[in-house]
Amino acid sequence: MEHFYLPFEKKEGLSSSHETLETLSEYEKYQLSFHPERPKYLDYLTVFNGVEECLQNDEHGSCVIQTHRATLKTAEKLVPLMLIGQQSGPTSDFSIMKKLMKDPESVKRWNHGMPTPAAFRKAVEAIGIAEMENRIIITIIDTAGADPTEESEAGGIAWKIGHCMQALAEAQVPTLSVIINRGCSGGAIALTGCDGVLAMEFATYLVISPEACSSILFRTRDKANLAAEISQITAREALANGIVDDLIREPEGPAHRFRESAMESFRKSVTIWIEKLDAIPRDCVFAARMLRWEKIGQWNTISEEDIRSFEKPVTFFIPKPKKALFVARHKKCMDSEGRKMFDPVLYSKLLADNFVCSTCGHRYVRLTAHDYIDLVLDKDSFREHPETRYISDRDILSFPDYQRKIEEARHKTGAASSFITGDGTIDGHAVVFCATNFNFLGGSFCMSTGEKIWQAAKIAVARRKPLIMQATGGGARMHEGCSSMVSIPKLHVAISSVEKAGLPVITIVTDPTLGGVAIGMASRGFRIFEHNAGNIGFSGKRVIEQYTGRHTSKEFQTTWWLQQKGFVDKTALPTQLRREIAGILGCRRHEQQGVVS
Secondary structure, X not given: OOOOOOHHHHOOOOOOOHHHHOOOOHHHHHHHHOOOOOOOHHHHHHHOEEEEEEOOOOOOOHHHEEEEEEEEEOOOOEEEEEEEEEOOOOOOOHHHHHHHOOOHHHHHHHHHHOOOHXXXXXXXXXXXXXXXXXXXXXXXEEEOOOOOOHHHHHOOHHHHHHHHHHHHHHOOOOEEEEEEEEEEHHHHHOOOOOOOEEEEOOOEEEOOOHHHHHHXXXXXXXXXXXXXXXXXXXXXXXXXXXXXXXXXXXXXXXXXXXXXXXXHHHHHHHHHHHHHHHOOOHHHHHHHHHHHHHOOOOOEEOOHHHHHOOOOOOOOOOOOOOOOOEEOOOOOOEOOOOOEOOOOEEHHHXXXXXOEOOOOOOEOOOOOHHHHHHHHOOOOOOEEOXXXXXEEOOOOOOOOOHHHHHHHHHHHHOOOOOEEEEEEEEOOEEEEEEEEOOOOHHHOEOHHHHHHHHHHHXXXXXXXXXXXXXXXXXOEOHHHOHHHHHHHHHHHHHHHHHHHOOOOEEEEEEEEEOHHHHHOHHHOOEEEEEOOOOOEOOOOHHXXXXXXXXXXXXXXXXXHHHHHOOOOOEEEOHHXXXXXXXXXXXXXXXXXXXXXX
């Protein structure tokens, strides 16, 4: 049988002992985690009994997530399971893999191991079957990330990933996730929001690939090893950071060389956890889930004195000129023929276009959290929650320049972190309101945001108030590594607790809303997309164009484009948000009064 060897595996005298593998560089450990001969999901099916495939279909990329009914023998009984596994390629047999990868149709079918909307839809359907049949759910994670193409964006991949996390957050049966190889980005987090998360000893869990992190951080992909080291991506580091509950030992060495012992270790660990989860009464599953996720994440607290040193209202809203009808055109405006435009812009036209240039599409401003508080809430009604006011970002990785960037962002935005929560009123309706500052590190989703949403949700439930959230941001914050991404399922559990209490959840989706922000809060509740917003989806336009080598279509990822695809509940200008939300809340109140009467 032919084998594949990574460069470091060819070094003379290298053994597969744990001691030797610990001397590998962080990037080499990353490579090891997706060695093509490491056992894949279908290989692990031998651990289970009565395995039966379900929901098989031929949609593009669907095979990257496979689903099976099965049972697992514990000390006392056979426990019914639903297995939802990411199959990153057709086989772990390198000889067969080489032949299959020469076939263009096979390459296309397996889509480089990246799940598509069809794959995530299958996972959601499997979760529903598990609930109906009272099967514990086990998700098996092995992915380089979700499919970054325009086709997947058109299929609503951001919202499909969000629905996966929501379905797991609300599942009426216990859930367990096992990271067997590489668990990267949104493709992984879609299915790791479970009641327990395990990882094989030589697996990795990461928010962004080392190459991409190096490209962003150092403007070159050549420092991937340093990026991997900074980001703490190994399973052991994930355990230390509290985002994995237990390691599954690969006792003799890496699973691709010592398959049987690794799989037996997998069986023993999974059995222990299934026995533990099966003991939870089904009517206590969500309560137990709340207790688990409440502990996830790390953050600092900041003093009132420190906050007052930088706190100030910051607005980017362009006001109506007092003595003129026009405002200056932005300096780099060019028409479709490349001619530079200099003439001023009619203010009323600019306002009606939500501050987007009708000539070239340039966005003049991205509004601040203070702007949305002023636009959405009744005048002077906002009161920041003391429960969230003092929560601030924590540098758990000692990431280069992170603390300095936080300090700069605080003075720039007048806020302690990118997210703010408080009580307020909308046309007299009492609400819990959450807003995001895009100009605070790009509004990136982080651990402090996850905790602030958790607290805001608790307040909404305790005070019986609707939860209103304004979403913006470029994705999960790489400065906090995978811990930032793991706070996204926490957000879903929190929002589900509000909806379970019968309270409205309304999300305002603004420009930009990508990655972790899109699959998180922007995928929940009744969604109002800002008129003329852009850059809304999972993968950013630049990432997609680099990956596919093709330009995206005109109007791609704009509110209009998403509306044509059927993903938009409602649109509104920022100046119309208060009226629109008040109308929704008023209708909801009338419906509830009708039910009571």
